[in-house]
Amino acid sequence: MLLHDRRSRVPQTRWAMRKNAMGHVFQTTSQRGLNHNLPPMRLWHKAKKLGTWDPRAISLDRDIKDWRALSPDQRDLIVRLTSLFQAGEEAVTLDLLPLIMVVAEEGRLEEEMFLTAFLWEEAKHVEAFRRFLDEVVCTHEDLSHYHTPNYSRIFYRELPAALNRLRHDSSPQAQAEASVTYNLIVEGVLAETGYHAYHAILKRNDLLPGMLQMMEYLKRDESRHLAYGVYLLSRLVIEHGDPIWNAIERRMGELLTPAIEVVNELFEAYPVLPFDLQVDEFIAFAMAQFQARSSRIEKARGQTLEQLNRVDELEQMPV
Secondary structure (H helix, E strand, O other), X not given: OOHHHHXXXXXXXXXXXXXXXXXXXXXXXXXXXOOOOOHHHHHHXXXXXXXXXXXXXXXXXXXXXXXXXXXXXXXXXXXXHHHHHHHHHHXXXXXXXXXXXXXXXXXXXXXHHHHHHHHHHHHHHHHHHHHHHHHHHOOOOOOHHHOOHHHXXXXXXXXXXXXXXXXXXXXXXXXXXXXXXXXXXXXXXXXXXXXXXXXXXXXXXOOOHHHHHHHHHHHHHHHHHHHHHHHHHHHHHHHHOHHHHHHHHHHHHHHHHHHHHXXXXXXXXXXXXXXXXXXXXXXXXXXXXXXXHHHHHHHHHHOOHHHHOOHHHHHOOOO
């Protein structure tokens, strides 16, 4: 779709504002200003307060000692899990930019402001996992052999294809399918289940306290990212109706099974699971997280934008 075609369909683009506002070229010097009641702005304010932790300020001294005492299978599982997160965080950092560009093109300044924090936090997560690999695991080997077929499908193909499609197709359906892939599947199923696995390994066994602290910070960041994804998909459903909801359902159906298989593949390499883990716990957790967000987005079919944008509505989002 050509740029001028997109602009003609979206009258509130930044381009349109600059062309027509005359004396008020920018939103923040117009009568509109900033809407601090929008959920993305509330997430922006939370990000300023809660997202400023530094991966390099967390002590890993005890982690180094704990690592030496782990069995080979225990180490292998942690490295396997970390390799999935490391590549995943790099992927989402690289692939978020087209969504930011679409949101900016539509003149949604409040959403774009939050997405700048979103991208910064994803980049910080890349640093956090790499620091653990460098200073605790002390490895520089190629870890891509841990990237199983279903993991590769999602992170090597589905995620970049869905997000990069937005460079030439910014339609509501393309935005919805990109957000389902990024927010509901990658963040809402895989990342959330991965955090649960780290917690089960580290918290229950009193291990690697520095890594556990980083996980708590990462999970808090991701809760805001998920809340934005739920908001974006809900907004698209309200604005464009059942065709978008149908596209969301279809995309969720395409990717849920391979996402669950990523969880299965994580554990199937071990005849006896380290740390007394149970696969069923993590499958059930992944499905519960998925269902909670899916139900919340479906609720938007009966809502107005005014209802979605209420402050208390954001607080009820499952994050």
